Amino acid sequence: MGRYVARRLLLTIPVLLGASFLIFAMVYALPGDPIRALGGDRPLSPAVIAELRERFHLNDPLYVQYWEYVKGLFQGDLGTDFRGRPVLDTIERTLPVTVKLALVAIVFEAVIGLVAGVLAGIRRNSFFDNLVLVSTTLVVSIPILVLAFFAQLLFGLRLQWFPIAGTNEGLYSYLLPGLVLASGSLAYVARLTRTSLAENLRADYVRTARAKGLPNRTVIVRHTLRNSLIPVVTYIGADIGTLLGGAIVTETVFNLPGIGREVFNSIRSQEGAVVVGIVTLMVFFFIFFNLVVDVLYAVLDPRIRYD
Amino acid sequence: MKLSKRRSALVAAGISGALLLSACGGGGSDDSSSSGGSGAGAEGGTFSVYIGEPENPLVPGNTAESEGDQVISSLWTGLVRYTEEGEVDYSGVAESIESEDNTTWTVTLKDGWTFHDGSPVDAESFVNAWNYTAYSPNAQGAASYLARIQGYDDLQAPVDEATGEATGEPAATEMSGLQVVDDQTFTVTLSSPFSNFPAITGYNSFHPLPQAFFDDPEGFGTRPIGNGPFQAEEDFVPGQGVTLTRYDDYAGEDAAVADSVEYVVYADVNTAYTDVQAGNLDIVDVIPPDVIESAESEFGDRFIRTESSQITYIGFPTYDERFADPRVRQAFSMAIDREAISEAIFQGTRAPADSFIPPVIDGYREGSCTYCTLDADQANQLLEEAGFDKSQPVDLWFNAGAGHDAWMEAVGNQLRDNLGVEYTLQGNLEFAEYLPLASSQGLTGPFRIGWSFDYPAADSYLTPLFTQAAFGPAGSNYSFYSNPEVEELLVAGDQAESPEAGLEDYQAAEDIIAEDMPMAPMFFTEIQSVTSENVSNVRLDLFQRIVTSEVTVNS
Numbered sequence: 001m002g003r004y005v006a007r008r009l010l011l012t013i014p015v016l017l018g019a020s021f022l023i024f025a026m027v028y029a030l031p032g033d034p035i036r037a038l039g040g041d042r043p044l045s046p047a048v049i050a051e052l053r054e055r056f057h058l059n060d061p062l063y064v065q066y067w068e069y070v071k072g073l074f075q076g077d078l079g080t081d082f083r084g085r086p087v088l089d090t091i092e093r094t095l096p097v098t099v100k101l102a103l104v105a106i107v108f109e110a111v112i113g114l115v116a117g118v119l120a121g122i123r124r125n126s127f128f129d130n131l132v133l134v135s136t137t138l139v140v141s142i143p144i145l146v147l148a149f150f151a152q153l154l155f156g157l158r159l160q161w162f163p164i165a166g167t168n169e170g171l172y173s174y175l176l177p178g179l180v181l182a183s184g185s186l187a188y189v190a191r192l193t194r195t196s197l198a199e200n201l202r203a204d205y206v207r208t209a210r211a212k213g214l215p216n217r218t219v220i221v222r223h224t225l226r227n228s229l230i231p232v233v234t235y236i237g238a239d240i241g242t243l244l245g246g247a248i249v250t251e252t253v254f255n256l257p258g259i260g261r262e263v264f265n266s267i268r269s270q271e272g273a274v275v276v277g278i279v280t281l282m283v284f285f286f287i288f289f290n291l292v293v294d295v296l297y298a299v300l301d302p303r304i305r306y307d
Numbered sequence: 308m309k310l311s312k313r314r315s316a317l318v319a320a321g322i323s324g325a326l327l328l329s330a331c332g333g334g335g336s337d338d339s340s341s342s343g344g345s346g347a348g349a350e351g352g353t354f355s356v357y358i359g360e361p362e363n364p365l366v367p368g369n370t371a372e373s374e375g376d377q378v379i380s381s382l383w384t385g386l387v388r389y390t391e392e393g394e395v396d397y398s399g400v401a402e403s404i405e406s407e408d409n410t411t412w413t414v415t416l417k418d419g420w421t422f423h424d425g426s427p428v429d430a431e432s433f434v435n436a437w438n439y440t441a442y443s444p445n446a447q448g449a450a451s452y453l454a455r456i457q458g459y460d461d462l463q464a465p466v467d468e469a470t471g472e473a474t475g476e477p478a479a480t481e482m483s484g485l486q487v488v489d490d491q492t493f494t495v496t497l498s499s500p501f502s503n504f505p506a507i508t509g510y511n512s513f514h515p516l517p518q519a520f521f522d523d524p525e526g527f528g529t530r531p532i533g534n535g536p537f538q539a540e541e542d543f544v545p546g547q548g549v550t551l552t553r554y555d556d557y558a559g560e561d562a563a564v565a566d567s568v569e570y571v572v573y574a575d576v577n578t579a580y581t582d583v584q585a586g587n588l589d590i591v592d593v594i595p596p597d598v599i600e601s602a603e604s605e606f607g608d609r610f611i612r613t614e615s616s617q618i619t620y621i622g623f624p625t626y627d628e629r630f631a632d633p634r635v636r637q638a639f640s641m642a643i644d645r646e647a648i649s650e651a652i653f654q655g656t657r658a659p660a661d662s663f664i665p666p667v668i669d670g671y672r673e674g675s676c677t678y679c680t681l682d683a684d685q686a687n688q689l690l691e692e693a694g695f696d697k698s699q700p701v702d703l704w705f706n707a708g709a710g711h712d713a714w715m716e717a718v719g720n721q722l723r724d725n726l727g728v729e730y731t732l733q734g735n736l737e738f739a740e741y742l743p744l745a746s747s748q749g750l751t752g753p754f755r756i757g758w759s760f761d762y763p764a765a766d767s768y769l770t771p772l773f774t775q776a777a778f779g780p781a782g783s784n785y786s787f788y789s790n791p792e793v794e795e796l797l798v799a800g801d802q803a804e805s806p807e808a809g810l811e812d813y814q815a816a817e818d819i820i821a822e823d824m825p826m827a828p829m830f831f832t833e834i835q836s837v838t839s840e841n842v843s844n845v846r847l848d849l850f851q852r853i854v855t856s857e858v859t860v861n862s
Contacts (some may be wrong), residue, residue: 031740036780038362038448043746045451046781047443047463050473055446059472083363084525085545093545152578157585164585165578166571167547252574257546261574267362270739 004101005295012287017070024066026181027272033056034270038082053077056082056273069276079273081266090262095281097167098258101250102243104178105185109128110236113186117193121228122220124198132194136187148180148253165255177254181247185239189232196228203227230300237293314536330590352860354589354842355569356853357579358548364528365543367514368440368447373851377592378543379511380852381551384559386414386433386508393668393763393849395505398430398560400489400515400534404508409500409802414508416491420558422517423538430493434485436516438462443477444525453505453514453763455486457496483656500802502809508763534806536563536856548572551855560852563856564844589839592853596710599656599835606837609632613847614667617759618768620661620785621718622826626748629695633823637678639753640827642725643718644681646658649830652714656835660828663768663817667849670765670810676821676828683725690726700729702752706741707734711755718753747777748787756785756826762851764806770797773820788825792816 035052040043044052052058057065065147072079078087116136120129139147155162155176163169163174199225200206244259251261259278266274298304361375363556370379386401397403400420406412420428431519440447441462454457461479466472497504515534520527529542536559537551550572565705569586573579577595582588583604594602603610623630623639630636645659662675674680688696703719705711712734719730733752736744744750760767771777774794777784800812817821836853838845844859 033743034739036739043779043781043783044448045443045463045464046471047473048446048448048450050464050466050471051444051446053471056474088544089406152581160585164582164587165573230603248683253578255575255578257572262546268737
C-alpha cells in the first residue's frame, strides 16, 4: 500500500508540470492584450505599457516565460499579478473561503444525500422513495444560478434566515451557499445510494445473511451498506476535488471571496500567473482526492489490494 | 477617462463584468443631491458602500478606474475641489493657483494640512508625487494626466514603435517644470500655455504623497496614507474591502460627518442591491439596469438619480473609404432615432445626446450637434450625394458582455429602416481585444465608444477624442479624425487669457466637429443609486463618486 501511494504521488509531479504548461500556453494564446485593457477607455502611455510588458515578461516567447515561471516555482515563488500582489498571497487569502464552502457542501451532500438514499433504497416505491425521486429530479434540472438567486431572495431577503452575502457571520454565512452548491451533487448521491442499495439488497450474500437469521439492521448496515457505498464514495471523493476548485457561480452570487471567483476574474483580465497558479493547484487537489478515493476502496472492499 | 468596470459588470446576467462603460442610463434630469432625511442624522455612526474590486493598489497616480477612485476620493483631498456645477473651488489644499502668462503657475498651499501619519502636506509632497507618477518605469496608470507639464517627455522611456519595447532609460527623473519655492509654494511650468490648468489639478494624478510612500511604495497601496477626510487604519483586503475612519485632524472644510465608512467589495452588483434591500448595506451608487423601474417605486426618496458626465458615441472609422465622406457620417447620425432607443431599450434612463459637451459641463449648448436629430429624408439625400453603396451591409462594432447588444441592434434596425442599409453585428470581442483593434484601425464600420472627462471642462471632451495627437495606440481618437482648423481652435482655447475666453474657441471647434461628424453622440448617461434607511445626505459628485464626507448616519 505504501509503495502504491508513493508511486501515485510521484506520478503527480509530471502531471502537474504538464498541466501548468498547458494552462500557461492557453493563457498565452488568449487573444487581446491584458496590459492595454488595464487602461480602459483612456489608453496608457506607450512608455508605461513598455514598462509593464517588460516587468511581466510579456515580450518573451512562450517557452522563456514558462521557464521563468518554473524557475520561480522552485524557489516557492508563484509570481505576481498585474497589481504586484504575490499569487501565493492571493491563494492564501481565497483558499480558506473555498475550503470552508466545500466542506459545508460535502457535509450536506454526504449526510442528506446518504440518509435520503438509504431510506429510499430500503423502502422502495414507498411515498418517501417517490418524494426523493421527484425532488431530486427537480433540483438537478434547475440551473445553479437560478437556484442561488432564488435561495438568496427567499431565505435571505424575504425570510431573513440567512445572511444574503459575504462572510461576516462566520460559518453561518456558508450554510446557504453550501446547500445551494451541494444541491446538484446531493441529489445525485441520493439516487446513487438508493440504486446501489436496492441492487445489493437483492444479491445472494444478502439472502444468505437473512437465511442465517441475522437481524435486518445488521444485514443492511454491516453487509449491504458497506458494499453499496463504494460508488458513492468514489463520487463524493471526486466531488471534493471539484468543489475545491471553487464554485464560480455560488461564490459570485453570495459574494464569497473564494478561489473560483478569483480564477474567473483572472481569466477575464488575462492574469496569466494567477490562472496558472490556481488552476495547477486545482489539478493537484483533483489528483490527490482521487488517490484518497482509491485508497478508501481497499478499506471498504477487502478484495481490493494494491500491492 | 475612467474605465468603469462596474457599469458593465451589472449588465449581462450579473456575472459579466467586462471592462467598460455601458449600461445605466441618462434621461430626465432631476435634482441630484441629498435624499431627504430632514435633520434626521446626527454626527457619528458608520455606513457601508458598495464597490467592485479596484484594479490597482490604492495609489492615486495609479488609479484611473471607478472602483479604486471611489476609495481614493475618501482618502485624499486634492489641490482644488469642484462645486456641483463643476467649477473650481479652492476648498482643497491650494490657497491659490495663479499665473500671469498661463504657462508658469504658482501654487500656494494652505497652512495646517497634514497627512494621516501627521507629516505636513507641503510643496515637496506634491512635486515628489508628480515626478514619481510621471516617471514611466514606475508604470503609474494615470501618468498621462501630467503630460502638460514641461519636462514630462523626459521622464518617458524611449519606446521602439515597431516592437513596443522600451529601448532605454528616461532622460530625467524629475520634471523640469516643477520647482519648489518654499514649504508652502511651488511653481509649475507647462510646455504650452493652458488657461484652465487649475481645473485639472483636482484629479488623482495631482494628489500629494507623504514620505512614507517613497519608503515603501508597495506596502503603501494596501494601507494608503492620504490627506483626506477619512483615513485607513487597517489594510485593504482584496476581494473584501476596507473600513476607513474619520481623520480628526483634517484641515479641510468637508470634514467627515460619520465616524467611519466601510467599503465592501462585491463580485456582482446584483448581490449588493439585494443587500441594500435587506438593509445589510447602505449605498449602491450604480444599480443594475434591470431593477431601475422597480427600484424607483420601492425606494422612493432613497432612489437617487444623478446626471453623469458620460457620453456614449457611435464612432465612424474615417480611415475606411466608405466612411471617409462627412456626408455619409452625417446621414448615419441623422438616421438614428435616439429618442426611440432611449425609451424602448433604456426606459428613458438615458437622454438623447444633442451635443459633444454634456449638459453637466460648462459650455454645453442645447442642440449644438445639428445632425443629431432624426431626419430620414435628408439622410437619404446626403447618402445619395456621397454615392454611398447601400448594397453592402455595414458592420456595427461593440465590445461583448457589457450590455450593448440590444441598443446596437436597435441602431442597426433603424439604419435598415431609414436608409435601406443592411447591418452585421460585430459584438464578440471582449474589451481587451476590442480596444487594441480599435486603436490599430481595425474596425470596419461604426463602433460604440464611451467617454467621460478627465477634468470637468469642455476641452476634456474634445482634445482627447478629436485631435491627431490622440491617434492610437496611445490616444483615444478611435475614429482617427483630424482637422487642422479644429486643432488650431483647441490650441487657441488652451492658450486663451481665461477659461471663459477659451470656451468660445472650444465651442467653435465643437461646431466644426459637429459638421465633420467623426463620432455621433448618442446618449447622455444618468446614474441611479439607492440607499438604505440608515443614511441620508447621499450625493454623487461630478466624477460619479459618493461624497462620503457628507453622508449622515441616521440614529
